[in-house]
């Protein structure tokens with residue numbers, strides 16, 4: 001079924017199933033216009049909106065999906081409490097005045113064979129990008145990129161975009177989707193948007209909503225630690241792993257201890273810091289001509305925040 005929603009002074013087509021979306025997409029196909037696609041999980045913020053604005057510079061038709069994809073959540077993760085803010089999201093999309101269609105599929109239609117969160121129980125077709133999904137984010141979230149690659153394949157097949165737009169905040173995801181587009185011969189050009197940050201440098205993220213004001217104050221620690229490494233690289237020309245990463249580890253350790261001493265009732269725990277080759281995503285001992293991805297994940301209470309900085313490379 002297709003609704004035409006009149007949101008303030010713009011009209012965005014809202015599609016809640018594949019059949020109605022495809023009917024619309026078929027008509028667009030005959031108009032010879034470039035279709036740009038921004039997949040999201042909703043709870044939209046300026047990071048998402050910047051990708052949409054970027055898409056609007058390249059494409060005549062802009063499609064957004066909002067779908068909280070169960071396949072990328074482990075049973076222990078936050079699928080149930082992931083923020084769902086559809087009416088607010090639609091207002092934001094409407095205010096951009098460039099979005100043509102929003103695709104809001106249902107879990108049952110995207111996963112016709114069902115989608116239990118335990119990978120061993122799953123049935124049906126899944127997509128894996130081998131060699132690049134097990135490290136960095138994939139170490140803590142082993143099924144994560146399988147879920148992301150699978151849903152992006154499904155969404156690309158349905159939306160049939162000419163251009164897709166992903167955020168650098170999820171750096172490993174960008175590398176994996178780029179490889180998947182190549183390996184599966186999707187006729188799609190991929191673009192990566194810069195990380196949009198809050199005034200103090202915290203990377204915008206839907207999960208920032210989970211942070212209390214006290215947590216929000218220390219959430220910036222991950223970004224600050226990456227900046228320490230950037231300074232060491234750019235100002236002092238340090239290129240070896242230990243000397244680059246040590247100041248970052250020290251900063252996080254200091255803030256962790258201060259936080260414990262203050263007894264604020266939540267913990268700070270570093271999940272990982274990674275200095276990786278931008279193509280292979282293997283850890284490196286030294287930054288060479290190819291550059292590097294410096295990335296990390298930090299738990300603030302039970303909220304897991306990620307961030308990264310690129311050294312002399314693009315995703």
Ligand SMILES: Nc1ncnc2c1ncn2[C@@H]1O[C@H](COP(=O)(O)OP(=O)(O)OP(=O)(O)O)[C@@H](O)[C@H]1O
Pocket residue numbers: 039040041042046047048050051165166167168169170193194195196197203204205206207208
């Ligand atoms: N701060 C940001 N700047 C630019 N792009 C972003 C930012 N945050 C997310 N994106 C991009 O938006 C797209 C959709 O991401 P998603 O809906 O998961 O939002 P999110 O804020 O990353 O959510 P989460 O809190 O779950 O990580 C992805 O390509 C992601 O990289």
Ligand SMILES: CC(C)(CO)[C@@H](O)C(=O)[O-]
Pocket residue numbers: 039040041067069072148151152170173
């Ligand atoms: C690409 C994506 C929408 C797939 O669910 C998700 O991983 C995200 O929002 O980054």
Ligand code: BAL
Pocket residue numbers: 041072170
């Ligand atoms: N942007 C990544 C979505 C996730 O963490 O599930």
